Amino acid sequence: MSKITRDEFARQFARFIGKYDRFLISGHIRPDGDSIGACFSLGHALVQMGKEVLIITDGDAKRYVELMDPLPMFPEDRPVKDAQRLFATGRNYAFVILDCSEPERTGRAAQAIMYAEASITIDHHITSKEAADFNYAEPQISSASELLYWLYKLCAVPISRSMGKALFMGLVYDTGGLRHSSTTADSFQMAADLKRKGVDTTYLTNKLLHTKKLAEMKALSAAISASRLYKGVTPEGEEIQILISYLSLGDMNRGGFTGSECDGVVSLLNEIEEAETSVFMRELSNGTIRVNMRSKHVLDVARVAALFGGGGHVRAAGCTLTVSASAAKAQLLEAMSHQLSALEGIPGEIQNAGNHEGSEAGDASI
């Protein structure tokens, strides 16, 4: 949580973008729709002010970048220390980090903070740190793109159609189509304003949320086949189920899909009615396990992820574990059991379950 108000930060932000002429802009590693949307909205805002902009990404961003009006992108094969040479004037630049707060979370852009004249972070994650010269985070807002939208309003930055497309992409991506609990009346107001500006909301929503490659559907199919439900009981006595699925590199090779085709799997898994919480684990090439989690209304998965050095939001979070798949599953269940009074597979954690009254909840949990 930031120590300053949105109004106070808006004044810092306006001074920051007014002061510098060249901006290197990065979102987080393994970019998503909000990360790219936030970067492109700011990039177009700065270009319309006559500034020079370079967007730097780390990981496959094509699916999102191709929906945007083009901006100069930092070449894949250039080291970050060359950044200032890539600006036409070759002079120093300011570095902007969006949709995350730690330079390390940007991936290959991380060292840019050393070469930059000044730096700023604008984020909406709960795990926010203050690593730059100026830092601002609002963990309760839906997306970095929505936060930027309201900052542009406060700074009287006119929102062009190109910016509108980017902002809408970020909003729709991070809210699952104005659907997640992070969606507020302000989010709808922003969407309505962007629609009025001529943003093709139908096209963007269909492209972002309802278009899947065959390999992605095969990844989902494999993840469903490999899934198992675990029963738990909340402190309020509600019975819930946690779905856990794991795909090894071997599973993925056999299925003909790679990591990028697995990105949307966890959200689709959590559409399964029985699953209050869904955990999708997949083996990365270096033998570690990437964990993505979604919950509907009970578990705070950000708290679970934080125990393993990860982060995210209450209903959507992720972390990376360097243990075997079975150990990862056991450790995640153990972490989740702290928020429950009982959880299948965690016999040591059920001392509060059932209250010795032989309740159905107690029976279901073991």
Ligand SMILES: [Mn+2]
């Ligand atoms: Mn985001």
